[in-house]
Amino acid sequence: xxxxxxxxxxxxxxxxxxxxxxxxxxxxxxxxxxxxxxxxxxxxxxxxxxxxxxxxxxxxxxxxxxxxxxxxxxxxxxxxxxxxxxxxxxxxxxxxxxxxxxxxxxxxxxxxxxxxxxxxxxxxxxxxxxxxxxxxxxxxxxxxxxxxxxxxxxxxxxxxxxxxxxxxxxxxxxxxxxxxxxxxxxxxxxxxxxxxxxxxxxxxxxxxxxxxxxxxxxxxxxxxxxxxxxxxxxxxxxxxxxxxxxxxxxxxxxxxxxxxxxxxxxxxxxxxxxxxxxxxxxxxxxxxxxxxxxxxxxxxxxxxxxxxxxxxxxxxxxxxxxxxxxxxx
Numbered sequence: 001x002x003x004x005x006x007x008x009x010x011x012x013x014x015x016x017x018x019x020x021x022x023x024x025x026x027x028x029x030x031x032x033x034x035x036x037x038x039x040x041x042x043x044x045x046x047x048x049x050x051x052x053x054x055x056x057x058x059x060x061x062x063x064x065x066x067x068x069x070x071x072x073x074x075x076x077x078x079x080x081x082x083x084x085x086x087x088x089x090x091x092x093x094x095x096x097x098x099x100x101x102x103x104x105x106x107x108x109x110x111x112x113x114x115x116x117x118x119x120x121x122x123x124x125x126x127x128x129x130x131x132x133x134x135x136x137x138x139x140x141x142x143x144x145x146x147x148x149x150x151x152x153x154x155x156x157x158x159x160x161x162x163x164x165x166x167x168x169x170x171x172x173x174x175x176x177x178x179x180x181x182x183x184x185x186x187x188x189x190x191x192x193x194x195x196x197x198x199x200x201x202x203x204x205x206x207x208x209x210x211x212x213x214x215x216x217x218x219x220x221x222x223x224x225x226x227x228x229x230x231x232x233x234x235x236x237x238x239x240x241x242x243x244x245x246x247x248x249x250x251x252x253x254x255x256x257x258x259x260x261x262x263x264x265x266x267x268x269x270x271x272x273x274x275x276x277x278x279x280x281x282x283x284x285x286x287x288x289x290x291x292x293x294x295x296x297x298x299x300x301x302x303x304x305x306x307x308x309x310x311x312x313x314x315x316x317x318x319x320x321x322x323x324x325x326x327x328x329x
Contacts, residue, residue: 004074007076008047011081011087012087018079032188047064051064067093070100070103074106078117080131080164081111094119101122108175111163113161212259222242227269230293239262266293278312278320279320285313
């Protein structure tokens, strides 16, 4: 087996974990193969436009090679970080990415590295993801992309993209799985004490989105009432009556000023309330479902699976904070 050349692409002010997560996965795969008497599957190079020492967001400097000739590179991964927006002005980097997109077997991005691929125009019309906090900007600035803020990683043909930071490890594990099989990727995941395939999407990790307040006081009062008591039965008729409007006028005004339908707003408030309860309370799921307006635990479960990709039980396992772990003054 011929070793595959992997280029991990960085630039000033990149996120160190976006680099070192995938780097450790590929290096672990090589160690496993060589210990088994097989040839080394990967030759990994950390590269940048200028070469030399490149600073991370945290100030640590990383030694890099200059961008190599695109021919012969099997896989290239562009990492993310706060420096990505300035890096979009690096014509040498963008030109290199375009050439690699043509000649390589795989081209991918970790976190906001997707912005580099988008700026180089190699993923036009593709389905991609990025860190949940940057997805809206990516979709706004590159309207020809299909941006999905929930998956941990996405593949569309030869193009791969992942969510933020640690999701680069998930992406690299999936690449190893494709190249060397599930036994190797599973062993690496165990060494790293993580799932080979992480359950759910990144919505479960995202902080609840802030929702705009309606300018119209009657609509805003309905919003506040829903947030104050999500357990009430909110129908279009009851909400429009609270606002002293016809159902049609209320719905139109709500969407204009809040950016979503009244029903979607009610569901979002209830999900956020349930997430908080699962994180900090010891109530069982039946009680939380009643308290947050879902009625039954089965309705809560279906809603969590549809919106967050995990069950309430899985969410609580990940995010529940026991009392002595909280900051209590």
